[in-house]
Amino acid sequence: MAPSAESGAVRRLPWLAVLVGLAIAVPPPLLTWAASWRGLGDQAQSLAFAVATDLETARRNEPRLWRYTAPKQVARTMRGPAAVGVRSVEVLACDGSSLHRTSRAEGGRVGPAAFAAVGAPAALGWVRVELDGTPALRMSGTVAVFAAILALLAVALLWFGPFARIREEATARAAEVEAAVAQVRALGRASLRAVEAERNRIARDLHDDLGQQLTAIRLSLEADPPEPAAVARARDRLDEANTAMRAVVADLRPAGLSEDRVAGTLDAACSRFEEAHGVAVLFRHDGPELHDAVIAAALLRVLREALHNARRHGEAEEIAVRLAIDDDELRLAIHDDGSGLPPGVDPLALGRGLAGLRQRLALLGGDLTLASRDGDGVRVQARLPAAARAAHGSRA
Numbered sequence: 001m002a003p004s005a006e007s008g009a010v011r012r013l014p015w016l017a018v019l020v021g022l023a024i025a026v027p028p029p030l031l032t033w034a035a036s037w038r039g040l041g042d043q044a045q046s047l048a049f050a051v052a053t054d055l056e057t058a059r060r061n062e063p064r065l066w067r068y069t070a071p072k073q074v075a076r077t078m079r080g081p082a083a084v085g086v087r088s089v090e091v092l093a094c095d096g097s098s099l100h101r102t103s104r105a106e107g108g109r110v111g112p113a114a115f116a117a118v119g120a121p122a123a124l125g126w127v128r129v130e131l132d133g134t135p136a137l138r139m140s141g142t143v144a145v146f147a148a149i150l151a152l153l154a155v156a157l158l159w160f161g162p163f164a165r166i167r168e169e170a171t172a173r174a175a176e177v178e179a180a181v182a183q184v185r186a187l188g189r190a191s192l193r194a195v196e197a198e199r200n201r202i203a204r205d206l207h208d209d210l211g212q213q214l215t216a217i218r219l220s221l222e223a224d225p226p227e228p229a230a231v232a233r234a235r236d237r238l239d240e241a242n243t244a245m246r247a248v249v250a251d252l253r254p255a256g257l258s259e260d261r262v263a264g265t266l267d268a269a270c271s272r273f274e275e276a277h278g279v280a281v282l283f284r285h286d287g288p289e290l291h292d293a294v295i296a297a298a299l300l301r302v303l304r305e306a307l308h309n310a311r312r313h314g315e316a317e318e319i320a321v322r323l324a325i326d327d328d329e330l331r332l333a334i335h336d337d338g339s340g341l342p343p344g345v346d347p348l349a350l351g352r353g354l355a356g357l358r359q360r361l362a363l364l365g366g367d368l369t370l371a372s373r374d375g376d377g378v379r380v381q382a383r384l385p386a387a388a389r390a391a392h393g394s395r396a
Contacts, residue, residue, distance in 0.1 A: 010170045013163050017155045025151035029144035036136035037112055040085070045114035048129040051077045051089060052116035055127065059119065066118075067093075067125075070100045078102060085132050087111060091118075092126040099125065109133040187363065194356035198301075201308070205248050208312075213241035247276040262290040263323055265300055266332070270321055273307050280318040281307065287325030298364060299323075299332050299382060302357050306334040306380040309354075314338020314377060334380040341372040357382075 054073040059066035070091045078089060087110070090101040111133030117123035217237045220230040263285045270281040303321065310316040316338035324331045358368040366384035 010167055013159075013166065017159055017163065020158060021151040021155045024154050025144070025147045028147040029140045032143040033136055033140035036139050037133070040131045040133065040136055041112035041114065043085070044112050044129045044131045045116070047077070047086065047089075048114045048116035048127045050080075051091075051129065052118045052127040055091070055118045055125070059124065067091075067099055071102070074100060074102050085111075085135060087130045087132045088128075089130075090128045092128060094123060094125060109137060111136065187359075190356065190359040194360060197356045201305070202248060205244070205308075213237045213244065217241070243276050247272055262292060262296045262299060262325075262330075264289065265296045266303055266321065266323055269300055269303055270307075273304075277311055279307075279311055279316060282318065282320045284320070284322045285325075286322070290325050290330065295330070295364065295384060298357075298360055298366075298384075299330075301360065302332060302368065302380065302382045303334065305354060305357055306336075306378075310334075310336035310338050310378065314340060316377060328385070330384040332382040336377040338377045340377050354380075 051074060054077055055066060055070060058069050058073055062069065074089050074091065078086065088101060088103040091099040093099055109132065111131040113128060113130040116127045116129075118125040118127060217234045220234045220237070267283050267285070270283040273279065274281045307319060310319050314336050316336035319334065319336040322331075322333045324333075354368065354370065361368050361382055361384065364384055366382060369381050369383075370378060372378040
């Protein structure tokens, strides 16, 4: 479920709880009232028919006096058990005029009423019976109270049970999404910093190597005419500048990287660095060859940054590089014999290059450590777990 859909579902939970409560609280009292009212209607109809039957019997016995004996017949019927809850009984003539009316529950609520004809086949009069609606309303009210209590209990169980778990899960997922968004933004910033650091490194390489060589060539050829020895030195420096330019280009896209060989890429980079700068680089590989272009590119950047730092800052004359690959992890260790760093100095604080490399390795599940002692050079170690190789489909 998408985060927006989850938040929408959470916002709808209170309304869903209200609907559940209404579904439990409203139907029972309504159904009770309808059933009670119908029952009272049937009772009124039965009683009206009983009174009409008694009046019809009296009419047959005394055709002219039945209207006058109607109160007696009604009173006798009202004394029976079927007359419980009767509000009023009224005998009507055919023209609608009232012949007799008996009321027993004037204080009650108007309830259902029923009519029954007196006489057949032509009606000579009507009997109207009206019952008290208070019992139906009282029963409905009682059911409504119990239904409301049951609805509150059901809503409470839902709100603090399944709904609570849904809210907690939605909150947890929202936190995960926020964390993921923050991580993506952090990785984006780290990528921008890494790109900027790479640009700065290339600019430094061009300035320190190619720029200095071209400046020296221009100075050596300022004499008019230039001396033969100066021309020879300029030619040599042009060769050196060309070599430095090739090294920079090769660092941007190593030849071995296109074949995704990790050890082969690092070995070629060590050879090019040694050829370009005259610093002895001893490369050693333990374990099988690994084919993974992503890991090769990441380790190549670590190696390249470590080699250039050793030459520039440590004035190293020999650098040992060891690549170890086994079933558990991949380790790249670089140790130079330079001057190292002063005590108490964090190597990662000297520039953004190594910090960017550490973030790049962290994306692959690895890490980068540095150690230095004054006069003992700098030790750089990059580690990648086996899971990182499996995630990229690496093959030995």
